[in-house]
Amino acid sequence: MSTRNPQEAKRRAPRKGGRGATRTVASAPREARQWSLHLSFHWLNRLLILLGGGAVLAAALQGYITLQAIPVERIGVTGKLKHTQTELVQQMVQPALAGGFLNADLGQIREQLEALPWIYEASVRRRWPNSLEIHVIEQLPIARWGQGGFLNHEGVVFQTANADAWNHLPRLEGPEGQQQGMMASYQRLGELLEPLALEVQVLAMDSRGQLSAELSNGIELQLGGDDFRERVQRFGAIYASELAPRADEVARVDLRYQSGLAVAFHEPAQVAGLASE
DSSP states (O other): OOOOOHHHHHHHSOOSSOHHHHHHHHHHHHHHHHHHHHHHHHHHHHHHHHHHHHHHHHHHHHHHHHHHHOOOOEEEEESOOSSSOHHHHHHHHGGGGTTOTTTOOHHHHHHHHHTSTTEEEEEEEEETTTEEEEEEEEOOOOEEETTTEEEOTTSOEEEOSOGGGGTTSOEEEOOTTOHHHHHHHHHHHHHHHGGGTOOEEEEEEOTTOOEEEEETTSOEEEEESSOOHHHHHHHHHHIIIIIGGGGGGEEEEEOOSSSOOEEEEOOOHHHHHHHHO
16 A cells, blocks of 8 residues: 655645635625626616606697697687677687687686677587687577566576567566566467467566466457466367457456456447547
8 A cells, every 4th residue: 555645645635715615706796796787777777767758748848838829710600690790709709819729718718608698508619720619509589578688498588789679579577587487488378379370479477476468469368377278278269269250359358267258348439439529
């Protein structure tokens, strides 16, 4: 058995902290550098995203400001206009358009238009890129009310300076606050008299709520305060059978009875003449 040289054995013996340990120590700075690069790229990506988002917001804000500055170049007015001039509508809305296309207060414009005497309803909308569309529904006068006033189909009172042009409309008179009820009574009475070819010229209500009407042929009807449907039907029957041929002689028909009616005739011309002498 041969004996090795102690010095050779010492050289061949494994050293503490050999190659494996050296690799571990060398890899730590490399991992630190990689982590540092990862963080740098992460913050760089976030910065790029923030910059891109800011650019988009700035562009959107600039576009919004540009749109706000766009003036309204065209105002279109539609609807069946008989009493309201298109030019008047266009002139009225001009002050509300000073701020531009997007800043125009459409609700305010609508309220201003509906405050005009002959406009019942108005709708306003934007039409891209620079137009405004206005649709107008005019008041529909059904009857005169009081001095210079008119009632529309819903019994709402409105005023106009051109009242003389509508003197041919029937006249309704009654206590303030009874407009809608009077309009409903007028429409119901007109329907009941239509088969007789008669129209209502005046419908009046006194302070006690009693209704009276003057017809197109000059006959006055005393209708009372209750539902007058049955009373008018009673008048229709007697009128068609007996009074129509003598309509010129009839002055007044009182229908305020439980059953039946009372007819008052004009005085004969010769009697009236003698009386006047």
